[in-house]
Amino acid sequence: MSNRYAVILAGGKGKRLWPVSTDALPKQFLKLVDDKTLLQATFERLASFIGPANIRISVLEEFRPLVEQQLPFLNNEAIIVEPEGRNTAPSIALAVILIQRKDPDAVIGIFPVDHYIPSEFSGDFQKDIMTAYDFAANNDQIVTIGMEATSPSTAYGYLEYEPGRQTDKIYKVKNYLEKPSQAVAEKLLNGATCFWNGGIFVFKANVYLKALKQHLSETYRLLHELPPVCSSDYFSRLKTNYGLTEKGSIDRGLMEKLDNVQAVKAGFKRVDLGNFEVLSGLWQKDKDQNRNCGNALFISSKECISYADSGRIIFNECDGIVVLQAENNVVVCPRNKLLNLDQVKELTDGK
Known part of the structure; x- marks a missing residue:
């Protein structure tokens, strides 16, 4: 279990919850549902079975003080700073590279900060995520979570899967489509072999970096050549190199291009707090x-x-x-x- 890590993506500045969520204080640092901020709730949810020492927070440099304020027990290693916002492909790449330097055998889960999991589904959430970790640890596959698709919504990505199952809850993903057109979404839903993309990814670090090197080679090179975090020139080099990475999402930049993707059929419900x-x-x-x-x-x-x-x-x-x-x-x-x-x-x- 000690080689299992979780990365919480907490760097966004979404506009759809303005004026409550602002550029200076985005939604992940707000108490929008209960007495915990989205960041605190996500950390607590994962810490219950991953362990707090193996959780990393990926966040824009300007929001580091907010992370330190809301999760004051974190050490410096737990906060992975992005010098600027370049979407999820570079931020995930940086986190994976830094974790692998510490633990070459790391199995890493990537989690959005803005998902609300009702308390009655916390057990199902943990069970499904552990299924993803177990499968990823024993296979050279990238595992995501497939949510039940109930309408041809264009607000979500789609996972079209092959009818046969690998195991009881794991499906081979045939096509990964990020937010398709209405016509394509309707066709997928009518085919009855698709999930909504749950936005969670689990993989062995070396499997992910192999895919990154193949499909986003410049991002891989720029981040792989960074000096150790403890070195005096790490942050200056990071600022330069990160700004040259290929800007874009993990979905379009990487996942749509892969053929080694599996999906765990979710037994939990989640609410994407996007509007x-x-x-x-x-x-x-x-x-x-x-x-x-x-x-x-x-x-x-x-x-x-x-x-x-x-x-x-x-x-x-x-x-x-x-x-x-x-x-x-x-x-x-x-x-x-x-x-x-x-x-x-x-x-x-x-x-």
Whole structure:
């Protein structure tokens, strides 16, 4: 078990939960569902069976103080700093290379920070992740988690699998498609041999680095030639080399190109906290389907959404209205425009 590691990807600056999530304080460092931040909850979930000493946090340099504040028991080795945001392919590559230097036999799991796992599924989550670790440890395969696909959504990646099974819960992935078109998603769903991509990856370090060297060779070279972390010029070299890596996601940069991918069929449910429509589904609800986080009063109102980090928001005879108050911003919009907040943020930047 000591050669099993987990990397939490905590470096993003998503715009879809603005104004609650901001560039200075993104969602992973906020308490959006309960009394723990997303980072704290993810760490705690993994520490229960991976062990805290083998967990690494991949994070942008500017957010390192937030990680140290929220997980004060971590040592320096546990925080892997990205000098700039270049998406998941370079950040995962850096983490894997640094872990393998310490442990050449490492089996590594990659976990998003913004997944909410309801407590009733914690046991199933652990069981499925351990299945992935066990399979990856004994095979030269990259293992991901396949979630049940319930609609032809274009918000998720798809794993098209071969009908036969490798084991009871593990399927050979035939095609890995990152966020396909509506037509392709419908075709996949009608074929009844697909999962949604769960965004979790487990592999032996040497298997992943072999694939990286083949498909993202410049990224591999630039990060592989970095000096030891303890050396005086590590961070200056990292800043230079990291900025030259091939920018992009692990999905398009690597996973779509591989033929050694397996999927564990998930027995747990997870919520990807990527927008307020999804997030607010975890908040308090009243009999009129109003959703609330903070202090709100709903008078003759229905299907409204409220978030307030201070003060009280009062809805009077409102139908499907959203009010989000965070620090100096108050956003008001119809509920059917809730998914456009990233565009609203861009329009308000600098104003």
